Amino acid sequence: MAGRARRVIGDWGSTRLRLFLVENGETTARLDGPGVTQLVEPAERVLARLLSVWLAAGAIEAITLCGMVGSPAGLAIAPYAPCPVDAESWHHARTRLRVLGHDVEILPGLSYRTADGVPEVMRGEETQVFGAMALNPALHAGDHDFALPGTHGKWVSTSDGTITGFRTAPTGEVFAAITGHTSLTGPDTPGEGSFDDGFAHGLSRSAEPLPGTLFEARASRLLDGRSREWAKGYLSGVLIGAEVAQFGMGTQNVTLIGDPALAALYATALAHHGGSSQLVDGENAVVAGLAHAITLAESLRP
Template sequence: MDPSVSIFGDWGTSRLRLYLRQGKSVLDRRDGPGVSALTQSPERTFLDLIGDWREAQPSGAILCGMVGSRIGWAEAAYAPCPATAGDLRERVLKIEADGLPVSIIPGLSCINPLGGPDVMRGEETQILGALELDPALKQGRHLLVLPGTHSKWTVVQDGAITGFLTAPVGETFALLRQHSTLAAGVGADVQGSPEGFAMGLARITEKGPAVLSHLLFETRARQLLDALPAADAMGFLSGLLIGADAAAARQWFGDLWRVTLVGAPALNDFYGRAIAAHGGRTVAVDGDSAVLAGLSVLSPQNNSEFHVLA
């Protein structure tokens, strides 16, 4: 085995991203199905995808996300908050796949600001990566939001993740789009428009998140009575949901209303606009870069610098 070669992976519910790394460089990337869409075992799926990468003699693989859940490859027990990189590293689950050492990062658990239980898997790695990419976040108290299927509002204190609050915004949008009359007749390929998003954001900002359930039906009524185009309607729905999430979060995190966004550029932009509508300021960190940096922090080599080859 070559100790300079390793495999990084972010294996969530809906997708898998694998990276072949040598030294500080990511040499190749492959995508695969998330743990909810597997047609064979996680081990077989992983081995099939890395295939010829074995010729590079990787020393091991390190994976984060739902791969460590009860529906994944092997369950890695949650680490309780507050948690540092060292706490997570101590709880890494070690298994093997056809002789290749595989490390699975545990998720985190906490009691959230509403007094209920909360969990995350995968986001903890992105958060630690964001701290590496912006070392100023390691000092003092900061608010990060990781937008996505389950958006995570997370507080970091002096480099430790102290707690978080989850909102299933992306999942709610997908359910309403696919299984409700709000999007009846809207083609699967229709994307939400920026104009529609601005309209929905303005509406929820005006009326407040408490009336979200009543505003949601306007997505349908505006199509029927105002001839709202399908793309604008889907943007409107997204604006309502993301705007309501930001408005509600300010109730709990208003003293930290300079927010670091960690996610895909499009989602970072939407959340940035929603937070700005409620008087906040944001800086953005690319989610893929953050997960790579986080896996570097948690890897046995603990080398947080990396470069992706074009």
């Protein structure tokens, strides 16, 4: 194994770290660790401890990372690259450093301002978008729309392989806050209705102004005997539906990138609001995006 070209690529986000060992262009192993916001020791130590398993089997040429690892809480600050950004300019804007004797590249997040001056930022999702385009060359030509559900969901526009702009909806964070820190879902006591039933009802209400629809979750538990899972599903349907109504109403062929189960809820919401979608697995997309960054790095070697 000592003669094989070995690199490490990784997505180090807020809630989790995913590292992949790449040998001669093939992903051969994976390690998982804590996200940037969950660290109880310096990021360098976490990285060194995880890499020790692979280092015991041979040297690693370089490490390429994306995500919140480039934030003030990570290894080093990787400045945002302003849109419009193609894959080459994105990779060119990377931050390079030495960490515990290893060459590390941190790919930048992106920044954007809408026509009316609204500021936007993201870290990590751009890697998935470039990865989706690498996996499906048809997405590299012409204009396309991408949606990346998550804690801070992104709606990204591209043109001929260039990310031209994006918007953010913190739907996942709002859902977690509402279901975990308010009385809207109530205690976990017996009741009727499944998450899916609640989601369908919430989706049917999602075109209405958001504040007025939220309390129905609690009232339905008290007066209609609904279960806590139904209430959570209802709130999910209202929130995801409202996000889609704002950013994806009637949009066709949206490429959803992310966890298949969560993406399925967005596909349902898009169909409800007159749109259509296709799915790209989020992990496959991030690996492809990081692998594409390696290819770009190799092309720059003398």
